Amino acid sequence: MTRYLIIVFLCITSLIFSQNKTSFTNLDVFELEWAINPEISPDGSRIVYQRSGFDIMNDKKQSRLWIMNNDGSNHSKLSNNEANEVSPKWSPDGTRIAYVSSTNEGSEIYIYWLNTGKTAKLSQLEKSPTGLNWSPDGKQIAFLMTVPEAQPTLVKAPKKPKGAKWADQPRVTTRFKYESDGAGYIAPGFKHLFVIAADGGTPRQISQGNFKIGSPHWSKDGKSLYFSGNLNSDWDYDFRNSEIYKIDIATGKASTLTDRKGPDNGLTISPNGKKIAYLGYDDNIQTYQVNHLYMMNIDGTDKQKIETNLDRSISNLSWSADQKGLYFLFDDKGNTKIGYTTLSGKISKIADNVGGTSIGRPYGGGSYSINNTGTIAFTQTTPYYPSEIAMVQKRKISKISKLNADLLPYRYLGKTEEIWYSSTIDGHNIQGWIVMPPNFDPTKKYPLLVENHGGPVANYGDRFSPEMQLFASAGYIVFYPNPRGSTSYGEKFGNLLYHNYPGNDYDDVMDGVDAVIAKGYIDKNELYVTGGSAGGIMTAWIIGKNNRFKAAAVVKPVMNWISKTLTADNYFGYANSRYPGQPWENFETYWKFSPLSLVGNIETPTMVMVGTLDRRTPLSEAKQLYNALKIRKIETALVEIPGASHNIVNRPSQLITKVDHILAWFEKYNSSNK
Secondary structure, eight states, X not given: OHHHHHHHHHHHHHHHHHHHOEEOOGGGGGGOEEEEEEEEOTTSSEEEEEEEEEETTTTEEEEEXXXXXXTSOSOEESOSOOSEEEEEEEOTTSSEEEEEEEETTEEEEEEEETTTOOEEEOOOOSSOOEEEEEOTTSSEEEEEEEEEOOOOOSSOOOOOOTTOOOOOOOOOOOOSOOEETTTEEOOSEEEEEEEXXXXXXXXXXXXXXXXXXXXXXXXXXXXXEEEEEXXXXXXXXXTTOOEEEEXXXXXXXXXXXXXXXXXXXXXXXXXXXXXXXXXXXXXXXXXXXXXXXEEEETXXXXXXXXXXXXXXXXXXXXXXXXXXXXXXXEEETTEEEEEEEETTOOEEEEEEEEOOOSOSSOBOOOOEEEOTXXXXXXXXXXXXXXXXXXXXXXXXXXXXXXXXXXXXXXXXXXOEEEEEEEOTTTOOEEEEEEEOXXXXXXXXXXXXXXXXXXXXXXXXXSSOOHHHHHHHHTTOEEEEEEOTTOSSSOHHHHTTTTTXXXXXXXXXXXXXXXXXXXXXXXXXXXXXXXXXXXXXXXXXXXXXXXXXXSEEEEESOOOOHHHXXXXXXXXXXXXXXXXXXXXXXXXXXHHHTOGGGGGGGOOSOEEEEEETTOTTTTHHHHHHHHHHXXXXXOOEEEEEETTOOSXXXXXXXXXXXXXXXXXXXXXXXXXXXX
């Protein structure tokens, strides 16, 4: 009888829980939380991290520092500060945490004392500090900060009468890079290295000159800083190149430790202070180049490449405590992992599913930290939750936080499945992902929504994405592919778009569409396509090549490579590698690969979307498509998101309105819902 009652109770409980579950909706986006930058204490007992989420009243991201034991217990907010808090760093002895806190008045360095629980503002800075790093003895903190310069002028304005209200003076620019997407116009100035006493005082500027300088790393004796940067006179044109430098704290004298034509960066200094491990490659001016692992003596001698044979770009190097190897992050087939290599190049995998910090679409990301005994804290994700804190202890992995336990267990989420298929062009194996609508029934027919990723040098994976879940909740099968040019499959695959973009990546996407249709649950008359940035390029290219889709949403696209190259903020990111020569030297090629060249073929009803402050794919690019379609009397709409940069989802309401507009446009043409 008792057993019968237990079974009845469990059935009733399951039924009640099921009835309480609802679909994932747009307002649920405001309730999501995720972990960033976990930092494990030197003794491995505690983790401090950024707990991030959305402020529904102020429509913005927010970040507070939280701390917990390594088993997830004693989980609490670090300080009483209600401002944004980022970049926590443990002192070498584990008694203090330095971090940056930001308010409307600016960003400052703060210190938290573990034994007293008290917090104090350490600095009073003119600009925001980044790259905090404790000295080995815990007495100083090094950081980066911009030192402003005077705005250039060409004329001296006449003296205006007292009380007169004249227009603002012109802004004169003479720099190569003068604006950045998301930040807008870059005020004149250069980042420099500073050092401040850990108990407060006046920060002292260490570096000088107008160059490109990266975050600081301390020498073992605390007398020098090491950094990656470019101190060449033409650094702003030599944009792919960087070297590793040593700078003397007392004199400010810098010396160059590397001299390769190509990037040398990502450095980390061994615990005994005798070796530097770093990343780089010989620049062959390709679309995609995998970096490699190197090691040298602290003075720059005896440079050696560690032959890992991984054929994946790696990042976030950390020495093991015994100095016999290095930990790192890498993407493999759409999944971010923690790896380890011995100094002889023997690779082993430590953990899968790192990431979940790219809220919006399922891109890579994430971070980890390791203590002196080899215990690792990292951000873990799956398609069913954003990044949580997980631990690796003696190779055993455990998730210790539950930031979304109050939300996601009560929502129906779409099941995500991996799909592989063969390219009809050359037989390459292509990967994609399928998200099913909640309560998916394989005997029914569903509309298909194709979501193309940006980059194109990037990858989608099995990571949480509120955008994909919202599409699925609206009743669509969602397909997101990783066509050629995507990362995480090696240099050759990523470089297949060299001087041929868009190219056969189009065929890879369409082959994927056919592979999904072949599964039998797609209504092949109800196909829809969208994507942002490079995904917007692909979407525009697709509808210029075929008329298979009922409707399209082209988001923040490049339509004209000539105008994009000469107006966007990231020209230097692909110069000489995307197409041969400059636009005025090779007009025909730039135009041939511009989606606008195909606009005369488009018959698909097309919504065009862009942020009004987008500097990566400027507003003028989207307008070229919209205006061309209006001239041709093709059904279209232009959606301009006020104040949005290229990353439209910087504000949660923008993420929501992006998805809502795409779905509304598709529903307008979706006959299966009528």
